Amino acid sequence: MGRRVPASVISYPSKSxxxxxxxxxxxxxxxxxxxxxxxxxxxxxxxxxxLLISESxxxxxxxxxxxxxxxTQWTPLFDDAHYGILPLVSGTVVSxxxxxxxxxxxxxxxxxxxxEFAPFAVREIAKPFLELLGGIPTVVYGYFALLxxxxxxxxxxxxxxxxxxxxxxxxxxxxxxxxxxxxxEDAMRSVPMHLREGSYAIGATRFQTAVKVxxxxxxxxxxxxxxxxISRAVGETMVVAIAAGMxxxxxxxxxxxxxxxTTYIVQVSLGDLPHGSTGYQTIFxxxxxxxxxxxxxxxxxxxxRKRFREVY
Amino acid sequence: MNNTDNINExxxxxxxxxxxxxxxxxxxxxxxxxxxxxxIALFGNMMVDGMPRLTWExxxxxxxRKPESAGILSAWVGTTLVMLVTAAAAVPLGVAAGIYxxxxxxxxxxxxxxxINVTNLAGVPSIIYGxxxxxxxxxxxxxxxxxxxxxxxxALLILPIVIVATREAIRSIPLTIRESAFxxxxxxxxxxxxxxxxxxxxxxxxxxxxxxxxxxxxxxxIITIGxxxxxxxxxxxxxxxxxxxLSFEWLMEPFTVMPIQMFNWIxxxxxxxxxxxxxxxxxxxxxxxxxxGLAIYLRYYLRKKIKW
Numbered sequence: 001m002g003r004r005v006p007a008s009v010i011s012y013p014s015k016s017x018x019x020x021x022x023x024x025x026x027x028x029x030x031x032x033x034x035x036x037x038x039x040x041x042x043x044x045x046x047x048x049x050x051l052l053i054s055e056s057x058x059x060x061x062x063x064x065x066x067x068x069x070x071x072t073q074w075t076p077l078f079d080d081a082h083y084g085i086l087p088l089v090s091g092t093v094v095s096x097x098x099x100x101x102x103x104x105x106x107x108x109x110x111x112x113x114x115x116e117f118a119p120f121a122v123r124e125i126a127k128p129f130l131e132l133l134g135g136i137p138t139v140v141y142g143y144f145a146l147l148x149x150x151x152x153x154x155x156x157x158x159x160x161x162x163x164x165x166x167x168x169x170x171x172x173x174x175x176x177x178x179x180x181x182x183x184x185e186d187a188m189r190s191v192p193m194h195l196r197e198g199s200y201a202i203g204a205t206r207f208q209t210a211v212k213v214x215x216x217x218x219x220x221x222x223x224x225x226x227x228x229x230i231s232r233a234v235g236e237t238m239v240v241a242i243a244a245g246m247x248x249x250x251x252x253x254x255x256x257x258x259x260x261x262t263t264y265i266v267q268v269s270l271g272d273l274p275h276g277s278t279g280y281q282t283i284f285x286x287x288x289x290x291x292x293x294x295x296x297x298x299x300x301x302x303x304x305r306k307r308f309r310e311v312y
Numbered sequence: 313m314n315n316t317d318n319i320n321e322x323x324x325x326x327x328x329x330x331x332x333x334x335x336x337x338x339x340x341x342x343x344x345x346x347x348x349x350x351x352i353a354l355f356g357n358m359m360v361d362g363m364p365r366l367t368w369e370x371x372x373x374x375x376x377r378k379p380e381s382a383g384i385l386s387a388w389v390g391t392t393l394v395m396l397v398t399a400a401a402a403v404p405l406g407v408a409a410g411i412y413x414x415x416x417x418x419x420x421x422x423x424x425x426x427x428i429n430v431t432n433l434a435g436v437p438s439i440i441y442g443x444x445x446x447x448x449x450x451x452x453x454x455x456x457x458x459x460x461x462x463x464x465x466x467a468l469l470i471l472p473i474v475i476v477a478t479r480e481a482i483r484s485i486p487l488t489i490r491e492s493a494f495x496x497x498x499x500x501x502x503x504x505x506x507x508x509x510x511x512x513x514x515x516x517x518x519x520x521x522x523x524x525x526x527x528x529x530x531x532x533x534i535i536t537i538g539x540x541x542x543x544x545x546x547x548x549x550x551x552x553x554x555x556x557x558l559s560f561e562w563l564m565e566p567f568t569v570m571p572i573q574m575f576n577w578i579x580x581x582x583x584x585x586x587x588x589x590x591x592x593x594x595x596x597x598x599x600x601x602x603x604x605g606l607a608i609y610l611r612y613y614l615r616k617k618i619k620w
Contacts, residue, residue: 027501030501031412031500031501034416035416037405037406038412038413038475040405040409040471041472042425042429044433044444044471045429045432047444048436048440048441048443051443051444051447105343109339109340110340110343110344110347112340113339113344114340117336126344128608129351130347132608133351135600135603135604136600137528137529138529139571139578139596140597141354142578143358143578143593174346174347177343205332205333206337207329207333207337208333235438235439235440237437237531237532242578262439262532266535269442269537269538272538275451287439287440290437290440291436294437295432297435299432302432
């Protein structure tokens, strides 16, 4: 196997093709159409940014940015309207932290096991199984959190309310495990075998090899997997909307119910808000906050993955 | 004397490292078991609650205020129609974009921008697509809360999945295939359409199935566009008994889909509705499991059968 030459390097096989006008024209038209399809992704990104910003700008004509960032109440639909994003951010942060406290360690353990310990047969079964688990709709996980996990937790903590960030976060964490584990495992498997062999040759155990050789060598790939996990936890909607309640609540305690940024958007969309009202614009301001949060994580992950690809 | 001390010390170190090794192995197995147990609990819990509701009537009845007579007819019809629109939009666009990026794109600034965008779009939360659809499709283009809007929204959502799958499938076709076609005088497009695409079709299909399985379960963007949750009628049939036999009226009709129907039932306080939610969830999970299973099987089959 030699080095792969990208297919796009090959140009037209024959210059004389250009003399065949009709054929040449057809080729160029097709190329243009294909380019437009690819360019659509750029258009979508700009459409998202344009919409979120233009609607948010109207919103910020009514509400000062300072109030938005510092007010501790989020009650846009009440008569006494407050527009502080902090309660929604606190809900998002707490539920994400609970989820990550589950997803990152468990995802990493599974990845280490599958990449360094598991026999071939186990890996062949476990990988597709995890993939199936990752494909289950989030609304189903929401049902599971509300009607199975919450009652289960209530037998341990009797004071736990019917809606809580804890049970939503726990289920969200389990939901994210497959993403973290499969990306982490891919990163670890791409470490060349001779590094492991060198480690084994000087008497290291499999665990030592995994922690001291393989994981440092695939660090940026693992970091990218973690960042993807974070970005998913922050943007997750249905599990928190179903199991964490919809009341904006400035709390840092996972045992309480609270709304996240995504929950608020769902709550407003379920009601009937007229197009152009301040309530309608709030969901775009909330959406912009969410988009910027995940954009930062996505770009960070992209840069890390790029570095990780260049290592070997 | 000193020698035995040394050896004993080394033995304790080895024993300690082996203990850690075993501990890591146990942690991995336990973590995997927790994933398995969760799946069993999730599936089992829904089976217990939902199985008694899964009768023929459940599939042929409209949602109702009475939980015993409510069904998912409008939901599964809606899901089918929305998926038709999604596939019709996402497949040609995604495959075309994949072909362009893999076969045509020169290495320049614009290509780099497109690639960064595709990666970024794959990570944008689905509810943001809902906001995009609300502003763009519902209000600016005036498509309303219709099947067309929902289908296009989900198409945008799964576009990155289809693009990435297409690129991977195309990349695995050896260069020699293209060179042979060029040597026979084929143009670039003839090479792509007659050789590269047919050979990578199964790989592309895998990506499309995974994308559609994702779209079937998506709830948040559909809620955001303001889709009604109580729909007790069906859109007009796409197939008519009179000329021209095909009708596109259904595209502009209001609708409901499976995950929305399930969410609606979960939010009701009565327990009987939650059993309906379990039954709908069961149907939804089985559908996505079957689709993802098919995709995994296809990939496995490909890896075994095709040797270049």
